Amino acid sequence: MSGSLVIVGLGPGSSDLLTPAAARALKAATDLVGYGPYLDRIPAASVNQRRHASGNRVEIERAGHALKLAAEGNKVAVVSGGDPGVFAMAAAVFEAIEAGDPAWRELDIRIEPGITAMLAAAAEVGAPLGADFCAISLSDNLKSWQTIERRLRAAAEGDFVIALYNPASRARPHQLGRAFDLLREAKSPESIVLFVRSAATPEARVVTTVLAEADAALADMRTLVIIGAAATRLISRGARRPWVYTPRAEQEVVR
Template sequence: MKGTLAVVGLGPGSAELTTPAVSRALAEATDLVGYTTYLDRVPLAANGQRRHASDNRVEIERARHALTLAAEGNKVVIVSSGDPGVFAMAAAVFEALEGGPSAWRVLDIRIEPGVSAMLAAAAHAGAPLGGDFCAISLSDNLKAWATIVRRLEAAAYGDFVIALYNPASRARPHQLGDALAVLRGLKAHDTPVVFVRAAGTSDVTMRIERLGWADPAHADMRTLVLIGSSRTRVIKCGGAMRWVYTPRSERDMP
């Protein structure tokens, strides 16, 4: 049997946001490979499916293991949260493929997209990504903090809306505060900042603050932080309801 490898994104949380193509790949797999927390989100199959769980800091090793299983003739699926191509396993697979044996290069490999946390968070807030935007991970596990700062500065100078992934953890609780300090030196202090926690789940919560006074304590690893551009607006509706959007046009607005 010829082996296959699919790299899939489960979406941000709710099963309703997992695409039919991803669900089909999961159901047909002989082997599921992934970070333990994400594998726990996948219903157990009745076909004797094998699960290969690992820690979240061994991405290349996980990718090599999956490629090896596929080369042995198995139907392998690597599970990511959100979209597998956004700060997730698709890049690790291709990095392993590039440095691996030539037999891996003839495997049937496909990437099945998913709804990213960034898109789920933006939908909950309204349309903050309506104009040009970028995404930056604040994790310095795989890159230097100086690189992150340089990219934050470039995004601020370009006046992009910025989606911040991995804003805080127990190992680096200070980095969101440091990132906000960088942006306060380059952007207006009344720039909208949106904290969306558990986007795409029934536990979702949202806070809208302003850059000059945004409190980094409102974020954890389940939070997506959206920093507006100079064009981003907040519309106040009835009660506490507010929508955030960034217009696509540079024309003057009311």
């Protein structure tokens, strides 16, 4: 097949954090496919470049449309916020390939990575991901809440730093509060909690608190929530926001 498909990570929002490789892939594409607000972030490359915008929650349909365009000989770029391999479009494309036209498996397909929200949020505050960490999405659109609870308990038991994606939305206003209640059963009330909204943009906002006082109402879909491990600590800086980091070496447990 003469067509190709590249899955491009746009990063967390700032054009400065779009990789040069991703920018080249976007410019070279004959067709851009993606969620409308993400396509709006991309400057026009040429008058001949076509855009195929779609709404939220139609990832498999979007992926299938992109694959059909590529099979017709077009150079297609599927755009995704952050990194396309982290709760994003790369998995959707491969799901569509596995279940779809066998000819799609012969397409030239590649992924251009991007900076995911977890990394952008961590950079705003210091180095909270300096030791072992995990990422959990609180969205139960594609998995049960029981599965989310099981994974939260396991992460707390393992004393990972936990990055929470999709912490809240209008359809799911209570789930972050439920997650905090569960974590309070297993973690110290003094565990550091970070709410980082719109990381790596001029509108970035950080709230630093502890698990006992964490208010789920501070989060929306543009917020990444990080819950520290037992070793995660603050470096105070007077009136300025403290740095937050997790030491690389395992800390001795004080009994």
